[in-house]
Amino acid sequence: MNLRKIVQESDTVPGRIFDIAVLVLIAISIVSLSVETLPDLSPRLKHLLFSLEIGITILFTLEYGLRIATAPSKWRYIFSFYGLIDLIAIAPFYLLLGIDLYALRAFRLLRIFRILKLARYSRTMERFGKALAEVREEAVIFFMATAVLLYISAAGIYHFEHEAQPEAFRSIFHSIWWAVATLTTVGYGDVYPVTAGGKAFTFVILMCGLGIVAVPAGLISSALSKVRRDEEH
Amino acid sequence: MNLRKIVQESDTVPGRIFDIAVLVLIAISIVSLSVETLPDLSPRLKHLLFSLEIGITILFTLEYGLRIATAPSKWRYIFSFYGLIDLIAIAPFYLLLGIDLYALRAFRLLRIFRILKLARYSRTMERFGKALAEVREEAVIFFMATAVLLYISAAGIYHFEHEAQPEAFRSIFHSIWWAVATLTTVGYGDVYPVTAGGKAFTFVILMCGLGIVAVPAGLISSALSKVRRDEEH
Amino acid sequence: MNLRKIVQESDTVPGRIFDIAVLVLIAISIVSLSVETLPDLSPRLKHLLFSLEIGITILFTLEYGLRIATAPSKWRYIFSFYGLIDLIAIAPFYLLLGIDLYALRAFRLLRIFRILKLARYSRTMERFGKALAEVREEAVIFFMATAVLLYISAAGIYHFEHEAQPEAFRSIFHSIWWAVATLTTVGYGDVYPVTAGGKAFTFVILMCGLGIVAVPAGLISSALSKVRRDEEH
């Protein structure tokens, strides 16, 4: 059928036009979502953004319907990664029509996942996904090691700094924030050790921890090279 | 013997139940230890936590006894990594019964090493350990180079900044804290050079030092890949 | 012709002298441009720098003319990377003669691209260029992933922190600055989350994001090794 070719493939002229139209729509949607958060918007602009949101949602709904209609296997599409992203892109709007306004903010935020609709059009994103799959096992090791390391860091710094800075290091839970900011080397400077013991502990933890927290970069970049080599051969 | 199978192995149903029970106990213990540090706990909750601590310690003692009883070689287990961790998980409690309360805090902290009991249940942790063993030699080089680099940095910045900031750079020992925060690129912002000489020195040290301090990440990630390749073949 | 040999090649004595003269001129120009920005320059020094600028521009113009005159293919040179850099090195000066002073500052800044004239004299820079070409595709993946990640981070932190810190996280656009400073681990400390939700979100984003933002280093260093191996064989 002709419609299937337009929606599902992109090697005909109408198919390309369909793809570009959806891409433009995604871009407009992301910009509109961001502009919405600007403070001191004029009532006119607010109204325009709301109308735009309705229009975008209707068009995305249409796209979703077309994709279901033309999919070779309907249920497989609906529960695929792309199908779920397409649903999340429109669901918050419809849910909010029937629900009271209290939970509105959090639901509207979900619309930013529309940006993931871009994934469909990007061969490079696909390769990135393959690279991530390649390092899945190491990523699990890394996350477990990081969690244990963060907990030990938080418990240790709590021990050393709690008395000197009872506010910043109120409990082990509060100290985790320091552990995150330090071991990722972000170091905002809102909390830092002031006692000699705390500073020495920070030194030891950083020496042991940098190697663990910084590992994923090496994993992903070597996986990317591997994926490329595999594709070349 | 049947008990040995339950405690030491995990391919029978009772063996799996034993493992899961210990895992749950570890989780409860870690949460309880962390909650204990929260400020403004009600006396009732404090009492509950104390009772929980007694219960957990008794159960961990029981587990320790069972593991000794069922170990193929008792002494080998007691002085193995897991045996020592199992001992540390219960020792602080018993030691505190006989000792005055002054040193209590530091001893109680030791209980957080209970988190290392998790290592036994994780095949991925094992692989991480193998990767660390693989890079042992390079790690030694790295630590020596880091220590020398930190000392030279501290002595240099002391020379440049001592006069301008006598408080932050009071001595070479005090300047090591700056060296740690800078060379790990954490950069809290509590101490930083203000003189032109100190800034130029920081630049030179960072250019030479980043390559040294950031090395372990590369070492560990390449070791992890190697361990995986070895296991595949 | 003799002049072509002097300008285009560097294996004769006059050719080397020409190269060194241009290098010295570039160095003088860069120093002069930087000194110009120092505050509280004496009128005499300002006058000297202005005269120097006229002299440097005339000499660079002469060099540009000679390179066009002696190039094997004139148009190819003019639109080559080096040809454009040579033009940008002198164009701002001539454009400013006919234009009012308002846009002066921005145009004068363009002169700092003179530093790129150095590229011609550096075989190592060439290798760096080759390494960058080698990782072009991965770099594109990386930039797309980074852009999406930064947007999601900014939208998320806006959601969590907007109410607590309406000034720092005024809109999604303003929150991008936080996302940049955090995911690159620079962490100036001018904006940071204060709510528990914002801190937890920062943790999750950092765990996922560090691996992506830190990737290029691994890519470039492995590409550099590859380029070197290729040259050796």
Added chain:
Amino acid sequence: MNLRKIVQESDTVPGRIFDIAVLVLIAISIVSLSVETLPDLSPRLKHLLFSLEIGITILFTLEYGLRIATAPSKWRYIFSFYGLIDLIAIAPFYLLLGIDLYALRAFRLLRIFRILKLARYSRTMERFGKALAEVREEAVIFFMATAVLLYISAAGIYHFEHEAQPEAFRSIFHSIWWAVATLTTVGYGDVYPVTAGGKAFTFVILMCGLGIVAVPAGLISSALSKVRRDEEH
């Protein structure tokens, strides 16, 4: 000759004792140099440290003399890396005897290079040196690229931020400090952009620059692996 064996080799008992004696002397010297910088030292301790310094210098001079006397080729030793380090370890003391006290501080600082005397006793340090030699060429590329990048960053941020923060971004030279702290991701937080243009510029520079500044870690760690592989075969 027997003395040569003791000084130059370490496979006899007296040779080992000589080595250990020098190592202990280096350690005492480093500790003494650091303690000297502590504020509020008692006159007695100051006197003790001064006596210690005289003793250490005499013993190091003796060692230097023995090494020259027993070296297979005297001049080669004197101008070798280790020979120069041995000289620098004692020279400041003798130079200060004849010179007025004004320049004393800087000269005394040179004594901290005594720590490099440790290099002789470390086979791992040797391997680190080999790895550095392996990446020499890439290191040159890296330093040139970094210098150009820092200059362009400083000139750019000066352009964007000079008007808003005339104090922090006084000139291109002053802006280099910002460039160093930002591109190394240290981010002390003493200077940071506040204008939208400056923030956008920081973003672009960080995206391009992180890959360049963080390269040496990857280079050194892969060189270390290579050196180890070469030694194994």
